[in-house]
Amino acid sequence: MNSQLFSGRTFLITGIADKNSLAMFVAKKIRENGGEVVCTGLGVSPFHKNLSEKAAAFLNKNHNDFVEAVQSELGDTLTAVLDVSIDESIEAFAALMKEKNIQLSGFLHAIAMDKTIRQKEVKPLIEVTKSEFCDTMDVSAYSLIRLTHYMLKYDILQPDSSICSLSYIAAAKVTFHPYRNISIAKAALERITIELADELGRLNRTRVNAIRFSPYMGSKAGNATLTENVVDTSDEISPLGNATPDDLANEVVHLFRPGGRITGEIRHVDGGYNIMG
Ligand SMILES: NC(=O)c1ccc[n+]([C@@H]2O[C@H](COP(=O)([O-])OP(=O)(O)OC[C@H]3O[C@@H](n4cnc5c(N)ncnc54)[C@H](O)[C@@H]3O)[C@@H](O)[C@H]2O)c1
Structure with missing residues (x-):
């Protein structure tokens, strides 16, 4: 059902790689509720230096897929390149919004990256290099601080705003399909959520929350890391079965709702997986 809940409001949606990205479901739900969205996608920015041909081709393909998906699923929408591993890229995006x-x-x-998961194989933590650890932490966790920093610096985040990030249960528990490196970054992301909730709530009543979601193979990241077996097992363990991207989008809408009083929460949209022993 369409509503005007977000009439006159614009939200930034990061992390769209294609039409199956979790972020895309959220963008659509905001639109259904009368809001506007600005979408960012990974691509070549003026700040990338010494890119190999392979890296440039990867980024260009990513950006084309992103723009195509936004156009086909959302229609006329402002899009911009954003690579959160480059501070200048985040600042340029904030400056563009201001302009x-x-x-x-x-x-x-809705951003995560971990090069220690390859062909669905997870590298043991004991083998993770410093750069693999720091890169994953940078892109998947620290970027929440940096994005918020530049939005406040350029005064583009209104008071009473709502910020939401995406996590999963492995931030707190070793599950039947243990991730390693990325779980630590998710734990950091959740802690950053809580610290920012305190800082920003006091600053201008901005709310900051995170959602732990069920395993979902439809996205590029999900497809690269999960197996059908993992998704099926999680579905069986969860009392309500795995949550869907639509369930997730509904919860983000709830957290984005104007005037809410929920902040610093790590919510579960996982069909109850988290209550199981
Ligand atoms: N798929 C799942 O099972 C699942 C479950 C729980 C949480 N999540 C989380 O949901 C979020 C979205 O994942 P998804 O499943 O929709 O996959 P996805 O592949 O569609 O999204 C991941 C996004 O991260 C972006 N990204 C990676 N490095 C970046 C960088 N340096 N700068 C900017 N963007 C960058 C990618 O371009 C992509 O758009 C992630 O945080 C993921 O950990 C996913």
Whole structure:
């Protein structure tokens, strides 16, 4: 059902790689509720230096897929390149929003990267290098601080905004399909959520929450890391079965709702997986 809940409000949606990205479901749900979205995708920025041909091709393909998906699923929508591993890219994005006089009522952080998971194989933590650890932490966790920092610096995040990021249960528990390196980054992301909730709530009543979601193979990241067996087992363990991307999007809408009083929460949209022993 369409509503005007977000009438006159614009949200930033990060992390769209294609039409199956979790972030895309959220963007659509915001639109259904009368809101506007600005979408960012990974791509080549003026700040990338010494890119190999392979890396440039990867980024260009990513950006083309992103723009195509946004156009086909959302229609006329402002898109921008954002690589959160490069500070200048985040700042340039915030400056662009300022230049366009866009005021945000919040944003979705749906960004993660871990090169220690390859062909669905997880590298043991004991073998993880310093750069693999730091890169994963940088992109998947620290980026929440940096994005928020530049939005406040450029005054594009309105008071009473709502920020939401995406996590999963492995941030707190070793599950039947243990991730290693990325779990630590998710734990950091959740802690950053809580610390920012305190800082920003006091600063201008901005709310900051995270959602732990069920395993989902539809996205590029999910497909690269999960197996059908993992998704099926999680579905069986969860009392309500795995949650769907639509369930997730509904919860983000709930957290983005104007005037809410929920902050610093790590919520579960996982069909009850988290209560099981
Ligand atoms: N798929 C799942 O099972 C699942 C479950 C729980 C939580 N999550 C989380 O949901 C979020 C979205 O994942 P998804 O499943 O939709 O996969 P996805 O592949 O569609 O999204 C991941 C996004 O991260 C972006 N990204 C990676 N490095 C980046 C960088 N340096 N700068 C900017 N963007 C960068 C990618 O371009 C991509 O858009 C992630 O945080 C993921 O950990 C996923």
